Amino acid sequence: MTAFAEPVLHDRLERQAHNRVLVRGWLYVVLLMLFALVFVGGATRLTESGLSITEWKPIHGVIPPLSDAEWQEEFEKYRQIPEYQQINKGMSLDAFKTIFWWEWTHRLLARGVGFVFALPLAFFWVTGRLERSLKPKLVGILLLGAFQGAVGWWMVASGLVERTDVSQYRLATHLTIACIIFAATMVVARGLAPHSAPRSSPETRRFAGILLLLALIQIYLGGLVAGLNAGFAYNTWPLMDGSIVPGDLLVQQPWFLNFFENAKTVQFVHRMGGYVLFAAALWHVFAARSADRGSTHARRAVVFFHLVLVQAAIGITTLLTVVDIGWALLHQAFALVVLGFAAAHWRATRGSYPAETGVVVRS
Known part of the structure; x- marks a missing residue:
């Protein structure tokens, strides 16, 4: 190695170490959000709130009902599904709002995780802060997250027509994919840490x-x-x-x-x-x-x-x-x-x- 190459290599290694700190910090934030998402998902399941929102609106759905008329419209949609007709018949609007907010929060967190993952990923990529070997790993996690959103709706849809709850097959699949995303993110973050x-x-x-x-x-x-x-x-x-x-x-x-x-x-x-x-x-x-x-x-x-x-x-x-x-x-x-x-x-x-x-x- 020439005398000129040594300081260049040293500078590049220092920059790489700094980039790894930034990327690892971002991934730890993602992990915290994923943890919160799974926790709220569990609460949504345990409070039997998962079927309270009967439509999948990835963009428009971020806005909750803002008026009494909109709440009544959302409640009327819930009244049409078997869970209401066979289990919760006679539920008050206030009780419906309680289960609605659990499911809405769960979906909002899912959208939030998507943004918190995708936007910094694009920034790190464009500014050259991502190592070549990291790119397919992180894109794979992003794609798996997008697929998870579709699986979530596939799960909810199983409880809207004939059943009074969601399919256990789909629920277990939804939970497992979330955990695979969590574990994969942890593996990448840990791989960037100095050992x-x-x-x-x-x-x-x-x-x-x-x-x-x-x-x-x-x-x-x-x-x-x-x-x-x-x-x-x-x-x-x-x-x-x-x-x-x-x-x-x-x-x-x-x-x-x-x-x-x-x-x-x-x-x-x-x-x-x-x-x-x-x-x-x-x-x-x-x-x-x-x-x-x-x-x-x-x-x-x-x-x-x-x-x-x-x-x-x-x-x-x-x-x-x-x-x-x-x-x-x-x-x-x-x-x-x-x-x-x-x-x-x-x-x-x-x-x-x-x-x-x-x-x-x-x-």
């Missing part, structure tokens, strides 16, 4: 990825539980219907439908998923200590296990309180904490993204 520890052993790295997948699967199972209101079905622990393994888990035909449509089976599988994640997290503690003794990776494995332990306790409490709304919301929110830490831990075992010294900021 004090070297890459972990391959064993620790692989198992950290397995834990991330298990956490995501458990959230999907939780979405099925929420969609079927299966949490209300059996509210004892550790026994379920008087047994560790209750009967009548496969009463529906064909048998595989029980795993998606039988509330008893769905709750049981969600419980078993929790046990599997707990055991895997505990195994990871000992395996990481053996393979990466004394490293930050081993210490993060311990932290992750304790997060899973806390989440299990919250889940059991939610069950025993017959799905108290406060505990249920905490259970969903802490699931994101577990997922986010799993994503960050997995990325940390792989180290930071390699430096790209060709990144130059255009003035």
Whole structure:
């Protein structure tokens, strides 16, 4: 390397480090908004507010009813769907406004996340602050977010004609995609952070990825539980219907439908998923200590296990309180904490993204 090239390279590395701080800070803001979005989505579900807005207006829908006539018009649309006619018949306008504002806030946050992601992405791209390898990752997250908006309406539409609630299949899909977006954003943000520890052993790295997948699967199972209101079905622990393994888990035909449509089976599988994640997290503690003794990776494995332990306790409490709304919301929110830490831990075992010294900021 020539004497002239060294200061040029040093300057480019400094600029890249500065750009990474900016991009990472933006992604952390996105993560906070995604967390709020999923939290409000959970509250919307638990308050049975998700069908209160019966139309999908991505642009015009940002403006809520502003007059008594507009409120009456919106309420009249809600009166036409099965949920009102079979469950909420006779609901007052004030009660309707309560469920309307939950769904409206959820949709407004979703739009907000889109803007907070897309506009800074365009700015960083145009000003040359994005590394080449980041561009497809961030565009992929943006496209997945746009797809999620369509999935959200697809979910709501399932409860507007024949059903009094949304399809559990669509609800679980909607929740899972939101969590994939959250995890992917966390992975990119963590990859931009400077790492004090070297890459972990391959064993620790692989198992950290397995834990991330298990956490995501458990959230999907939780979405099925929420969609079927299966949490209300059996509210004892550790026994379920008087047994560790209750009967009548496969009463529906064909048998595989029980795993998606039988509330008893769905709750049981969600419980078993929790046990599997707990055991895997505990195994990871000992395996990481053996393979990466004394490293930050081993210490993060311990932290992750304790997060899973806390989440299990919250889940059991939610069950025993017959799905108290406060505990249920905490259970969903802490699931994101577990997922986010799993994503960050997995990325940390792989180290930071390699430096790209060709990144130059255009003035």
